[in-house]
Amino acid sequence: MLKVNNLKKVFKLSKKQMALGKTKDKYKNAVNGIDFTANPGQIFGLLGPNGAGKTTTLRCLATLIKPTEGEIFFDNINALKNEEQVRKKICFLTNELKLDEFFTPNYTINYFGSLYGLTKEQIQKKKEILFKRFEIDSYQETKIGELSTGMKQKLSIAVSLVHDPEIIIFDEPTNGLDIVTARSVTDYLVELKNKGKTVIISTHIMSVAQHLCDEIAIIIDGKIKINGSLNHILQSTGKENLEDAFFELYVQSKGGKE
Amino acid sequence: MNIITNMFRKDLILLKNNKYILFFLIFPLSMGLSLFQTSNIQQAAVNTIMGILFTAYVLVTYVFGLEDRNKFNIVFSSFPVNRNLIVLYKYIFIILTFVIGVLLTCIIPFTTIVFSNKGVINTQIIRFAFIVYIIYFMIYLPVYFKIGYYKMRKVNTPSYLLVILMPFLIPKLSKNEVLNKIFISILNSIKNVFLNQSGIIFLLILMFVSFLISLNIFSRREF
Numbered sequence: 001m002l003k004v005n006n007l008k009k010v011f012k013l014s015k016k017q018m019a020l021g022k023t024k025d026k027y028k029n030a031v032n033g034i035d036f037t038a039n040p041g042q043i044f045g046l047l048g049p050n051g052a053g054k055t056t057t058l059r060c061l062a063t064l065i066k067p068t069e070g071e072i073f074f075d076n077i078n079a080l081k082n083e084e085q086v087r088k089k090i091c092f093l094t095n096e097l098k099l100d101e102f103f104t105p106n107y108t109i110n111y112f113g114s115l116y117g118l119t120k121e122q123i124q125k126k127k128e129i130l131f132k133r134f135e136i137d138s139y140q141e142t143k144i145g146e147l148s149t150g151m152k153q154k155l156s157i158a159v160s161l162v163h164d165p166e167i168i169i170f171d172e173p174t175n176g177l178d179i180v181t182a183r184s185v186t187d188y189l190v191e192l193k194n195k196g197k198t199v200i201i202s203t204h205i206m207s208v209a210q211h212l213c214d215e216i217a218i219i220i221d222g223k224i225k226i227n228g229s230l231n232h233i234l235q236s237t238g239k240e241n242l243e244d245a246f247f248e249l250y251v252q253s254k255g256g257k258e
Numbered sequence: 259m260n261i262i263t264n265m266f267r268k269d270l271i272l273l274k275n276n277k278y279i280l281f282f283l284i285f286p287l288s289m290g291l292s293l294f295q296t297s298n299i300q301q302a303a304v305n306t307i308m309g310i311l312f313t314a315y316v317l318v319t320y321v322f323g324l325e326d327r328n329k330f331n332i333v334f335s336s337f338p339v340n341r342n343l344i345v346l347y348k349y350i351f352i353i354l355t356f357v358i359g360v361l362l363t364c365i366i367p368f369t370t371i372v373f374s375n376k377g378v379i380n381t382q383i384i385r386f387a388f389i390v391y392i393i394y395f396m397i398y399l400p401v402y403f404k405i406g407y408y409k410m411r412k413v414n415t416p417s418y419l420l421v422i423l424m425p426f427l428i429p430k431l432s433k434n435e436v437l438n439k440i441f442i443s444i445l446n447s448i449k450n451v452f453l454n455q456s457g458i459i460f461l462l463i464l465m466f467v468s469f470l471i472s473l474n475i476f477s478r479r480e481f
Binding site: 066 | 260261271274324328334481
C-alpha cells in the first residue's frame with residue numbers, strides 16, 4: 001500500500017524559467033499539500049493538465065526528488081528515510097527515459113536485472129516470462145535502435161518489471177504510443193492489478209483514466225481537487241462523464257475563467 | 259563490485275558500437291607508431307601526451323554524452339543502487355580510460371622496444387600526462403555531477419585542448435624569449451613538484467576532495 005501525506009514540492013526557478021513562465025516569483029509550488037492512498041489490486045490515476053504536478057508527484061514517489069514537506073509510506077516504510085529499500089519494491093517508468101540503442105533486449109534485461117541484485121537464473125526466468133508476454137522473443141538479439149517505438153516501450157516496461165515490483169509507477173504510460181501498443185500496455189496494467197500489485201499512473205487522457213483507473217485524483221495547480229472512484233467524482237460534480245467533471249473543477253480552480 | 263564490473267562492461271559495449279571507434283584506435287596507434295620511428299625526445303613527448311590524452315578524453319566524453327542523452331542517471335537513481343557507487347564508478351572509469359589511452363598509444367613502441375630495441379617510451383611523460391589528466395578531471399567531475407554533460411559540452415573541449423596544448427603552443431606563439439624562458443621554467447618547476455612524492459600526495463588529496471564534493475552534489479541532485 002502507498003500512503004502520501006501532505007506532499008509539497010517547491011522548486012526554485014531560474015531566470016530563464018521565470019521568463020518562460022512570465023512570473024516574478026522565484027519559487028513555484030509544483031505540488032501543494034496532496035494526500036492520497038493507493039491500495040494493492042488497484043490502479044490509481046493522477047489526472048491533470050500539463051504542469052499540474054503529476055510528474056513531480058510521481059518523481060517524489062520514485063525517490064528521484066525529495067519533497068519539500070510531507071511523507072510517503074510504502075507498506076509502512078518511510079520512503080524519505082529508506083530510499084534504497086523502497087526502490088527494491090517499486091518500479092518507475094517514464095517516456096523521457098531511453099534505452100541505449102546499441103544494446104539488445106537480452107543484454108538490457110540482464111544488465112538491469114543485475115543492478116537489482118538478481119541471480120542469472122532469476123533473470124533468465126523473468127526474461128522468458130516478460131519476453132513472451134510482450135512478444136519480444138524474436139527480437140532478443142536485435143539492437144534497440146532497430147526496434148519500433150511500440151517495441152521499445154514494451155521493452156522499457158519489461159525492464160522496469162524485471163525485479164517483480166510490488167508498486168508500479170508509470171508516468172503517462174500510453175503517451176506517444178500507437179493504439180495497438182497502447183492497448184497492450186493498458187491490458188498489462190490490468191493484469192498487474194489483478195495480480196495484487198499497486199499501480200499508480202499519471203495521465204492527461206480522460207479515456208485512459210475513465211476506463212483504467214479504480215480511483216482517480218484530479219490534480220490542478222499542484223492540489224488534488226477531488227479523489228475517489230469515477231462514480232464518486234461524477235456524483236460529487238453532478239456531471240455525466242469524467243471530461244465534464246474535470247472541466248467543472250478546472251474552471252472552478254481558475255476562478256470561473258478558462 | 260559486481261555492479262562496478264557491470265557498469266564497465268556496459269560502457270565497453272557503448273564504446274564498441276561507436277561508429278568512430280576505428281578513428282579512436284587509429285589516432286593513438288599512429289601516435290605510437292611515430293614513437294617507434296622518431297629519435298627526437300621532444301617530439302616523442304608531444305606524441306605520447308597527445309595520443310594518451312586525446313584518446314582518454316574522447317572515450318570519457320563519448321560515454322558521458324550518451325548517458326546524458328539517454329538520461330541514464332535518472333534510470334540509475336530509480337534503481338536500488340547506492341548513489342555513492344555511481345560516483346565511485348565514474349572516478350574509476352576516468353582512470354580506466356587513461357589506462358586504455360596509455361595501452362593504445364604505447365602498444366607499438368613497447369612491442370618494437372621488446373623485439374628490436376627501437377622506439378621511445380618515456381614513463382616520466384606518461385606520468386606527466388596522468389597529472390594533467392587527473393587535475394583536469396578532478397575539477398570536471400564535480401561540475402559534471404552538478405549540471406550534467408550537455409550543459410558543459412561548450413566549454414569541455416576548448417578547455418581540455420587548452421590544457422593539453424598550452425605547454426606546446428605558448429613557446430611557439432610567443433616571440434618574446436624572456437617570456438618563453440619564464441614560462442618554461444614555471445612549467446618545469448610544476449613538473450618537478452608533481453613528479454616527486456609531494457606531488458603524488460597533492461594528487462591523492464585532490465582526488466579525495468573532488469570525490470567528496472561529487473558525492474555531496476550527486477546525493478542531493480534531483481531528477
